[in-house]
Amino acid sequence: MASALQTLFEWIVWILVPFLLLLTLSKTYGHLKKSPDARANDSSKAGFWAGFILFVIIFTYQVGGFFKAGFPEGPIYRGFDLWLAFSAALLAFLMFFGGRKVIPSHLKGWSIFASSFFGFYSLFHYLFIRTYNEFLLSIILGLALGILVHNIVSPPAHEFPKLHH
Numbered sequence: 129m130a131s132a133l134q135t136l137f138e139w140i141v142w143i144l145v146p147f148l149l150l151l152t153l154s155k156t157y158g159h160l161k162k163s164p165d166a167r168a169n170d171s172s173k174a175g176f177w178a179g180f181i182l183f184v185i186i187f188t189y190q191v192g193g194f195f196k197a198g199f200p201e202g203p204i205y206r207g208f209d210l211w212l213a214f215s216a217a218l219l220a221f222l223m224f225f226g227g228r229k230v231i232p233s234h235l236k237g238w239s240i241f242a243s244s245f246f247g248f249y250s251l252f253h254y255l256f257i258r259t260y261n262e263f264l265l266s267i268i269l270g271l272a273l274g275i276l277v278h279n280i281v282s283p284p285a286h287e288f289p290k291l292h293h
Contacts, residue, residue, distance in 0.1 A: 141205050145265060146251060148272050153247040156240055171237030179244030187252060200259055207262040213270035220274025225282065 160172045194200075254264050 137205075141265070145268050146255060148268055149247055149251040149254065153244065153251070156243040156247060159236075159240060168236050172240045175237035175239070175241035176244045179241045179246075180248060182241075182245045183248035183252070186249060190257070200257060202258045202261075204255070204258055204261060205265070206258065209262060209266040212263065212266040213273070216267045216270025217274035217277065220271045221278045221281075222274075224275060224278040 157176060160176060161169050162172075250264055250268070253259075254261060254268075
């Protein structure tokens with residue numbers, strides 16, 4: 129029984145959490161052409177790539193320093209903060225519940241910039257640096273919970289093809 133629980137735990141920590149970060153980056157990238165406004169689309173594209181470039185800058189700075197000082201050693205699991213996870217879930221729920229009221233369309237590029245930078249940086253930091261993993265693990269799982277609870281309460285509208293007779 130203990131080995132099954134250990135395997136499940138390792139799967140969550142090594143597979144599920146990085147998958148959620150990659151899913152975040154994929155969804156962020158998917159929002160680049162969702163607006164009918166061409167300027168908003170250009171802003172979104174610039175925001176995504178600016179977030180990636182900021183990640184490259186921080187990555188280069190951090191890894192360059194590690195070559196001199198040595199890479200930090202530590203396990204991927206460093207603890208879990210339940211209150212932080214529930215706070216992140218509540219924040220995500222409220223942000224998604226507010227939708228466009230919370231993030232106006234003219235700030236879409238900035239929100240995509242922040243999402244792409246934090247997605248790339250969190251994935252890199254979670255897998256390789258690991259000094260903030262208690263924080264990252266709690267936040268990532270909490271945000272996922274908040275988004276899913278939002279989708280339970282307010283399911284996304286899907287367009288179904290109309291049948292023509």
